Amino acid sequence: MALGVLESKTDPKPPGTEYLVDTAQTSAGHELEHTNFKHGKGKKTDIILVPQPSNDPNDPLLWPTWKREVAFAFLFFNCIIFAACPGPMVAPATIGLALQLHVEVKKIALLSGYQLLVVGALGPIVSVLAQKYGKRPQFVFASIFGVIGTGICIAGFDQPSLPKSYDVLLAGRLVQGLGTTAYESLSVAAIGDMFFLHERGLRTALLVLTTACLASFVAICAGTIFENLGARNLFVILLPIQAFGMLGNLLFMPETQFKRPIAVAGVASSEEIQEKQGGNSTTEEAPSNSSSTVPKRSFVGDMRIFSGVYSTNNMFKLLAEIFIHLFNPAIVWVMLVSAILVSCFVGVSYTLAQIFTPPPYGLTVAQNGYFFTGALVGGILGISAGPLCDFIARTFARRNKGIYEAEFRIPVCIFAVILFAVGWFTFSWALSHPQYNHVYLCSFCYGAVSFGTSVASTSAGLYILDAFKKYSTEIFILQMMIKNFLFYAFSTFVNDWAAEKGPANMTRTFGIVTICGFTTCIPMYVFGKRNRVWVHKMWTRYLGEKE
Template identity: 35%
Template structure:
C-alpha cells in the first residue's frame, strides 16, 4: 500500500503511475516503476531538474510541441489563456452586476436577465460534445479559430442590440464562441507540458477559471452605473477582436500524435515491457528464446516554417467515427474516477454562478440598495479568494509532489494530489456556502458577503486545480472528453438553475438555499474523495484492462 493507496494486483505497470526521479526501487515494497537501466535511456529535464524523467517522453520530431522551447510554449499558453479570459471569463458574468439596470431598461424580469446567461450556457453545453469530436478528428486549432470568430460576431450583435430578443441572440452567439475555450483549452496544457511542468500552468489557468472571471463584475459594475450597460460590449469588442487576431496568427496547433512508446504516463504493460528492454540493443522476448532486433533509424521530418505552423487546418488526424466521438464524453463518466472529476469541477463552480444570479436580487434592493457599481465590488472578494488559492498551489504543488514521491520511493501516483486539495476545498466551500446565506439573514454588511463569496471561490478554484491535476496525471488521454462532460453537465445545471433559482431564494430564503448547496458541496468534494484516493489506482488498472470504450465501440 503506497501511503494509503491500495496497490493493484492485476497489472505490473498501471497507467498514470510514473517514476518521477531516478532510483532503484525496493521490490519488496510492492511499488512498480521504470527500472534504473531503462530510466537511464529515457530523456530527462535539464538544469536543476536534470534528475526528473520527462513524462511523457518527447519524440525526435522537431515539430513535437514538447521539443519547443519553454518560452515558446508559455507564450502559446498565454494566447490560449487570453482566449479563455475574453470568451469565457469576461463574457459569462459580464451582465451580473447590472441585472437590475438591464431589467429596468429592457422592461423584463430578473429571471429574464438570468436567461441571457442561462441560454448562453445552454448553447455551450449542447455544442461542447460536437467541438470535442471535431478536435479529435481535425485538431484543436480550427475549433479555437471558429470560437474566436463567433465571439467577435456575438459581441457585435450585442453592441447594436436595442431590444431583449436581439441581445439574447448575441449572447447565444457568444456562447458558441465560448465552447472551445471552455471545453478543450485545459487539454492544451497536457499537449504542451511534461508532468513536472504542469502544476504552475494549471494553477494559472484555474485562477483564470475561478477568479479572473469574477474580476469582470468589479469592472462591469462601475461601467454600467456611469456609462450604461451597452458600453460593456463597446469595450469588450476591442479585446475579443485582438484575441481573435492573436489566435489566428500566433496560436499554432498543439495536437501531436506520438508513438505509444513515448506516452509512458498513460501506457500499460505492453509499452513498459519495451521500455525495460531499452539499451544498446533491443530484445523481443517469447517463451522459448530471445531474438535480437536491429534498430531502425526513423526518418525525422524538417521543422515547419511559421506559415506552415499557422495554417488553420493541418489535415485530418483521426479516422474515428464522429458519431462515436459525440457519445464518448458521456461514456467516460462510467469510470468512477472520471465521474468524481466531473462533479468536483462542475458543482463548486455552479455554486459561484448561483451566487452571481442572486447578488443583485439580495443586495440591490432594500435594506441595502446597492448600485451596480457597488454590487460589482462584492466580486472583489472571490477575486482575492481565487488568487490566494491559486498562489497556494503555485507555491506548494511541485514541492509537495516531489516530497510525497520521495516518501514513496520516487514513484508518483496521481492520487497523491487529492487529500490536500479536497480538504482545503471542502473547508473553504463549507465556510463560504453556509456563511453566505446566513450572513444575509443576519443582515451582515455586504463586505461580509464579499469575504464569504471569496471562500466559495477559493474552494471552487482549489477543487478545479485538484481535479484538473488529477485528470491530466491519471487520464491525460481522456482529458478532452472529461472536460467536455464536466462543461456540459455544469452548463446544463446553470441553465436549469436560471429557471427557478431566484424564485427559490425568494420563497425559501438564502440561508436555507445555501445550506443545501453547502451540504452538496461537502459531500462532493470531501466524502466522495476518500474512496477515490484509496481505490484510485485499482480503478485506473480496471479501466485500462477492461477497455470499456472499445467494448462499447466508441474507441
C-alpha cells in the same frame, strides 16, 4: 500500498503511474529504466519527463520555451475574454438592465442561462471535431464567433423598440456562447499537449482562475461601466479586446494536438515492467539520440488552420464514446468536486444583485460589482493550488521511491473542504442576520468559496490530465457540458428560490451539498489506481487503442 493508494493486482504501472523523480531509494530493478528516461534540465535534472518527448522537432513538448509560453499566454488571455467575460458581464446589472429593458429580473438571468445552454449543448460537437481535426480550428472558429456575438449585442441596443432590443441582445449572447465552448472545454487538455507533468500545476491553476477569479474581476468592472457609461458600452469596450485575442490566436497558437508514438524509445511498457519484476529478462530499447528526419515546419506551416486528420474513427462513434466515460467512477468524482461545485458558486452570482440591492444593504449597480472583490482575491489566492499540487506530487513520489501516482493530486482537496465550510456556512449565517455591515463578511465568504473552487477544480483537472490523458478532451467536454447545463438550470429557478426560501437557505444547501460531495475524495484516493487499471482494460477492449 503506495502511501494509502491500493496497488493493482494485475498491472503495476497503468496510465497515471509514472517514474517522476530519481531518488536514492530507487530499487536495483528500476535503475536501468531511470537512466534510459529523458530528464529535465537545470534544477529539474532529477525530474523524469512525463510524457517522454519524441524526436520529432514538431512535437509541442519540444517547442522552444518562448513558443510554448506565448501560445499559453494567448490561450489564457482568450479564456478570459471569450469564456470568462461574457457570462458575468450582466451579473451586477441584473436589476438595472431589467429596468432599462422593461423585463422581469428572471429574463435578464436567462441572457446568461441560454448562453450557457448553447455552450453545453455544443460541447460534444466541439470534442468530436477536436479529436478529428485538431484543437486549432476549434479555437479559431470560437474566436470569430465570439467577436461576431459581441457585435450583435452592441446592435441590440440600437433597435427601435425595447422588445426588439431584448431579442437581438439574446441572439448576440447565444452567438457569444459559440465562442465560449472551445476555450472552456479544450484549454486544459491543450496544456497537457504542450507541457510535461511537472509543469502543468501552475498553468492549470491559471486557467481555473479564469472561471473562479477573473470572472469576478469582470463583474467588478462591469458594474462600474454600466453605472457610468451604460450597458451598450460594456460590449463596445469588449469588442476590440476580443479582436486582439482573435489576432493572437491566428498568429501565435499553433496546433497542439500531436500523434505521439505509442511506445517512445526508453519507456518500458507495463508488461515489460511486470516481466522484470517477475525475474524474466526483457531487452529494453535505449533512447535514440539520432536526429529526426522529419523536417521542422515553417511559421506558415505552423499557422495553417487545418493540419491534418488525427483520428480515422467515424464521427458518430467519437460522439458516442464521449458519454461512455460516464461509466468511469473517476469521472463521476470529478463532476462532484468540480462541475457541481463551480455551478453552485456561479449560481449564487445570479442572485447577488437581487439580495444586496434592496434594504438593508441598498447597494448600487457599481457596488454590486465591488461585492465580487472577495471572489477576485479568493481566486488569486487559488493560483497557489497549482504549485501546491506539484509540490505534493513530487513529495509523495519521492517517498514512494520515485514513482508518481495520479492520486497524489487529491490530498490538496483537504484545504478546499475547509474553505468551502467556512465560506458557505458563514455566508448563510450572515444572510440570516441581514445588516448593512454584513455585506463585507458576505464578500469575504464568497471569496473563501472562490478560493475553494479554484483548489478543487485545479486538483480535479490535474488528476484527469495525469490519469486519463488519452481521453482528457472527451472528459473535459463532459465536465463542461454538465457544468453549463447546471448553470442554465440555476438561471431558471435560483432567483425564485432566493425570494421564496431566503438566500440563507440557498447558501446553506450549497454548503451541505459541497461537503457531502467531498467525502468521495477518500475512496477515490484509496481505490483510484485500481479504477485506472479497470478503465484502461475496459476502454482498450471496447473502444480500441485510441489514436
